[in-house]
Amino acid sequence: MDNFLLQLLLFCTAAIVAVPLARKFGLSSVLGYLLAGIVIGPFGLSLIGDVESVMHFTEFGVVMMLFLIGLELKPSLLWRMRTPILGMGGVQVVGTALVICLIGSFFVPWQTSLALGLIVSLSSTAIVLQTMREKGTMETTAGRAVFSILLFQDLAVIPILTILPLLALSPAQGGSGGEAALLDISTLPTLWRVAATLGAIGSIFVGGKYLARPIFRIIAATRVREIFIAVALAIVVGISLLMTVVGLSPALGAFLAGLVLADSEYRYELESDIDPFKGLLLGVFFISIGASLDFFFISHHLLLIAALVISLLLIKGLILYGIGFLFRTPGEGRCYLAAALVQAGEFAFVLFEFSRSNGVLTDNIITPCVSAVTISMFLAPLFFILQERLTGRSGNEEQQREADSIKKKGARVILSGFGRVGADVGRFLLSTGIHPVIVDSDSGNVATLRRFGFEVYYGDVGRLELLEAAGAAEAELLVVTDRDTEKAQALITLAREHFPQLKIVASASDRSATYDLMDIGVSAIRRETFGGAVELGREVLVCLGFRRYEAYRLARLFRHQAEAFLPKLYHAHRRQSAAEYQLLYRRHTSRMAALLQAEGENNVGLSEKAWLASRGED
């Protein structure tokens, strides 16, 4: 236990020191983690022991990341991206594997070189996505191409796992197939195996569609947040185990689960709960890659490894550039594509292990290759930097050019609270063609509204992560309709601090709530009952026999006068004594009465003298 805590402290400290340093020098956090790994690894300060098991454990961060990607991706979007995914991804994986097989077969049997080609054709989802997020290039043309290829690679792991055993030169060493599983289905007849696999995937869809929602609802109703987090974690871990049992990639399973849950009202809550875990696990994963660089082995086989790394980078880079050319990616996009995906990925470590146990590859091939793969991953962030230097831009500028399409994709308005006020605000906005991201923290309410066809998400936007997940960075406007004034104030303050571009519109439950919101500088405030009350008053006038237009004009005058006087009342309330405030309030009331009665009794209001008088003239 003590040892575990000590390790934990070490990893955290290394990350705390290295990442801010890396960011300060304009490098990606991934590079920071990798460097931290070298420093605390066996060839640095030698502070950590069992690097491999740490790496193995933290690979789980990749699973979580794909779950999150699935959550963010709606199936419809995935369908629209089918051409780049199958086309670019397919050409990349098959092309890279074949070329490496061809070249490699001069040195080793073709089976071995094909296995190697398949393994290193995959790139590092973890490093690339993390870096692209930080640089904000996800939404560019090249960014989307990179993402498509990565997605195909994740899918390709399944057929690769199927093909690899066929390439075995020596009999399988037995042991676990890939990762350790609770139960081994590889002994079952083929038909059963296929059935189990299909059953597992089917259960993700059925569970995600029908089971997850009632469970979330029950959990959310308990209002104990950590239980919700526990459920979120249980889902991801459970799916990983299930996928491992049937011999599929856990990452793929998590991705599918994410996709299924992408339409759920708990999407943003899930996203914000899993995200920190993913971040930490990936961080430690990168550290362990840094730590696992075997400098001793490398220094003894310097030439061999250098040759391996250079040929790997050259082959992958050229093929990627060619793909960019083939699929008409613009010039800089091609460079970006090549720079982003040139490294081998973390799946390679898994597949090397798998190949070893299945007798596909032997240790004397695996050891230098693992070093080469690690070095290529280590170089990955440098390639991003190199690409920026060469083309003189980070891809961010391209993002600016595309800002319009992003805006259309993300919602312009975030609506917090879908209760008495929020529901009608939301209905009104939807009717005008504005689709806000609607978040409400009452799970019962969310469930009901969902049945009425509203796209409402469960969660508390008062939490920064959820506000972020709801798209606060891109939105223009935050509408606050929470009845609890303190919560509303906290939310507005948080939003102001982190997303200064957000304009705020708020509803206040009563007069004192209005003043409270004015305290923190909100100017667009509506008192929630005021409009309804004035309308009701107008109805009373009509029932009493006033002409409808006259009643309408009186109500309008009342509303405008009240609005115009609000700042003065607020000022008095905050700066002056209670007695002075009451006096001002009474004066305002009597002035209002004078105005309205002048208009009502004589039909000659301040603004309407002309109407009566003009009867005499002309």
Add this chain to the structure above:
Amino acid sequence: MNKILLLLAHPAFGRSVANAALYSAVEGMEGVTCRDLYDLSPDFFIDVEKEQELLLAHDIILQQYPLFWYSTPSLLKEWTDLVFEHGWAYGSDGESLRGKYFMQAITTGSEAETYAWGERSSMPLVSYLAPQRATARLCGMHWLPPFVAAGVHFESRAVLAREGQRYRRLLEALQQCSQLEELAEKYRITDGPVPEANALDRDLLKGESNG
């Protein structure tokens, strides 16, 4: 320098092309106060005191609007009904507007040629401005013939931009003109033919065509 109060009335200004071209050409000019009435009074509530204050502070009142059914958009009518109060703008002691200048800047969908006797629009354009002309006279203001951008449905953006420049030059000339009173004298209501649209171009923008 004559100070101009520009009152824009266009219920769908966000989708306007011609009025937007004119308005943007003069918005921000020194000595020109621009007020977008539909934006200021979306519910037709008009702050009469404030409007009257503004009128007092300017020399030339310029109403800019698209011609709707040979008349003004409805808010501009409401504005006139309420702001030009008895006892303030007219009547025995209503002299607040006396000596000021009143002018319109109008866009029309159909071409200028259709505004003539016997043509599709039946009468010369200025004939349709009789109510505003008479209102100005009753309030003791000097009426000036309108700036008109006609046929805007058929014009390209480039032509409209040129109209915007003509509008701007006209306003500049109005600001600088020291003989406005003599000029306005030419356009007093008589029983003769009505003045031409854009007649001011000839008076103030010498050597330029009417476009």
